[in-house]
Amino acid sequence: xxxxxxxxxxxxxxxGPMRRVVGIDLGTQSVKVAxxxxxxxxxxxxxxxxxxDSARPGWAETAPQAWLDAALDAAREALAGSxxxxxxxxxxxxxxxxxxxxxxxxxxxxxxxxxDTRSGAEARRIAETLGRAELARLGSAPFxxxxxxxxxxxxxxxxxxxxxxxxxxxxxxxxxxxLTGEVATDPSxxxxxxxxxxxxxxxxxxxxxxxxxxxxxxxxVIASDAIAGTVTQPxxxxxxxxxxxxxxxxxxxxxxxxxxxxxxALALGTGAQLSSMIASPDPDDTLRTHTFAAVGPIGAAYxxxxxxxxxxxxxxxxxxxxxxxxxxxxxxxxxxxxxxxxIFLPFVAGERSPYLDPDLRASWQGLSLATTREALLxxxxxxxAYTIAAAYDAxxxxxxxxxxxxxxxxxxxxDAAYVALLADAIGIALRPAxxxxxxxxxxxxxxxxxxxxxxxxxxxxxxxIVEPAGDALVALRRDRWEAxxxxxxxx
Numbered sequence: 453x454x455x456x457x458x459x460x461x462x463x464x465x466x467x468g469p470m471r472r473v474v475g476i477d478l479g480t481q482s483v484k485v486a487x488x489x490x491x492x493x494x495x496x497x498x499x500x501x502x503x504x505d506s507a508r509p510g511w512a513e514t515a516p517q518a519w520l521d522a523a524l525d526a527a528r529e530a531l532a533g534s535x536x537x538x539x540x541x542x543x544x545x546x547x548x549x550x551x552x553x554x555x556x557x558x559x560x561x562x563x564x565x566x567x568d569t570r571s572g573a574e575a576r577r578i579a580e581t582l583g584r585a586e587l588a589r590l591g592s593a594p595f596x597x598x599x600x601x602x603x604x605x606x607x608x609x610x611x612x613x614x615x616x617x618x619x620x621x622x623x624x625x626x627x628x629x630x631l632t633g634e635v636a637t638d639p640s641x642x643x644x645x646x647x648x649x650x651x652x653x654x655x656x657x658x659x660x661x662x663x664x665x666x667x668x669x670x671x672x673v674i675a676s677d678a679i680a681g682t683v684t685q686p687x688x689x690x691x692x693x694x695x696x697x698x699x700x701x702x703x704x705x706x707x708x709x710x711x712x713x714x715x716x717a718l719a720l721g722t723g724a725q726l727s728s729m730i731a732s733p734d735p736d737d738t739l740r741t742h743t744f745a746a747v748g749p750i751g752a753a754y755x756x757x758x759x760x761x762x763x764x765x766x767x768x769x770x771x772x773x774x775x776x777x778x779x780x781x782x783x784x785x786x787x788x789x790x791x792x793x794x795i796f797l798p799f800v801a802g803e804r805s806p807y808l809d810p811d812l813r814a815s816w817q818g819l820s821l822a823t824t825r826e827a828l829l830x831x832x833x834x835x836x837a838y839t840i841a842a843a844y845d846a847x848x849x850x851x852x853x854x855x856x857x858x859x860x861x862x863x864x865x866x867d868a869a870y871v872a873l874l875a876d877a878i879g880i881a882l883r884p885a886x887x888x889x890x891x892x893x894x895x896x897x898x899x900x901x902x903x904x905x906x907x908x909x910x911x912x913x914x915x916x917i918v919e920p921a922g923d924a925l926v927a928l929r930r931d932r933w934e935a936x937x938x939x940x941x942x943x
Contacts, residue, residue, distance in 0.1 A: 472538040473899040475892035478545040478624050480722040485526040487534040488896040492908045496533030498526040512567035516559045520630050531689045542899030543698025545624025547644040550602045552617035557629045560616045566597040567801045569810045571605035581662040588735035591650050591743035596810045600646035600663040607664040620669040632681025637671040639745035640703035650733035653750040676747035677901035696902040699747035707747045708894030710909025716854025720864025724763035728756045728854040736850035740806040756852035758805035758843035766798035770832040784829040786869040793827045794818040795936045796835035806846035838933045841877040857881035861890040875918045876926045882918045886911040
């Protein structure tokens with residue numbers, strides 16, 4: 453494997469400006485590939501979906517080969533739409549998941565993703581074993597879907613699969629292995645496993661022991677903006693390109709925005725993530741939020757994260773239940789909140805911040821003969837917004853309150869009515885980023901740095917700031933929603 457120093461120096465000496473890089477953002481339900489110019493402008497892009505298998509209650513798995521096939525197919529389309537060949541690749545990926553694979557990178561079973569909640573018993577046992585002081589060093593309370601907790605479940609229930617594995621990798625790291633043949637991870641993804649000590653910047657012996665994991669299964673941790681290999685995939689349009697290590701999707705999102713300590717962002721995708729940049733890995737004493745390493749060199753930067761499981765994932769399921777489309781849901785919300793609408797608890801996969809309760813479940817409350825399909829759809833978006841508002845409160849109470857306005861990114865930030873509802877529910881001004889795809893731009897910024905060059909962050913202007921309207925009905929509905937959540941938690 454080439455060293456970062458050797459490859460970076462060689463590439464930095466190349467004549468001519470660095471003009472294009474490829475960003476690959478491996479999401480939960482789809483992959484996006486974009487060709488981005490040195491000025492940060494997205495030149496072309498393509499998206500390919502893949503399924504999440506929920507064959508059993510609480511399970512959320514994906515066949516890793518589906519990620520690779522989708523990424524390569526999207527890359528062909530994205531590169532066909534660019535007039536200039538790219539010079540490097542940057543990666544971003546969904547956090548927390550586990551891909552068990554052999555020495556050749558062949559998966560020994562389907563990947564278990566962050567949305568999987570089967571490992572509740574293991575999460576509780578690990579919390580008791582480690583105690584609060586050790587968990588503070590890890591930055592998070594144990595929760596189903598985190599790699600360490602998932603590996604503990606595998607050790608108990610599928611020891612044969614674990615025994616056949618040479619590596620336990622995060623999703624974007626498995627994809628890079630397929631592209632380059634090289635194994636590595638970065639601080640931002642490592643810190644999302646519950647196996648990484650934020651203080652030492654290394655895998656935690658205590659966490660490994662509590663989860664029953666051998667350190668030999670885990671990838672070496674290198675800088676997010678290092679060159680981790682070169683594409684060797686036969687016949688690919690990407691063959692020969694150097695690949696930066698990359699980072700976790702939440703971390704790449706804030707990097708794409710160029711956020712510094714005191715600033716924050718709200719990413720609206722399959723899940724929702726509230727991020728607030730902090731100067732040091734001081735823990736949230738309540739452990740209701742997470743402290744993660746940001747992208748870059750080990751120990752360079754950190755951020756506080758309130759992670760909401762029930763974002764776009766809840767909307768997707770509700771649309772399927774009702775046989776509706778996203779346009780219908782958006783139109784329902786745009787018509788305005790109603791006092792007699794039902795209350796929707798969106799917890800289709802339990803909930804992390806601020807409840808840390810994998811057993812919470814989704815439900816509608818207050819249904820009557822007068823309840824309409826439109827009201828059901830509107831209540832789904834409301835329930836998502838109130839969950840995000842509760843997560844924001846946890847960020848503030850952790851001591852990492854971000855300055856207003858909060859920048860929004862991701863697909864949900866394109867819906868003006870939803871952003872307005874969020875601003876009111878949270879009680880803070882929101883500012884949609886000039887480009888919703890800040891995550892993929894964050895990945896390409898890492899690639900540019902790996903080449904010894906730079907790329908500006910996504911433009912954030914004063915235009916389009918959405919102030920809270922102070923709607924008394926929204927406040928009343930949020931109070932009713934919170935009462936319903938507390939009742940559900942006591943049940």
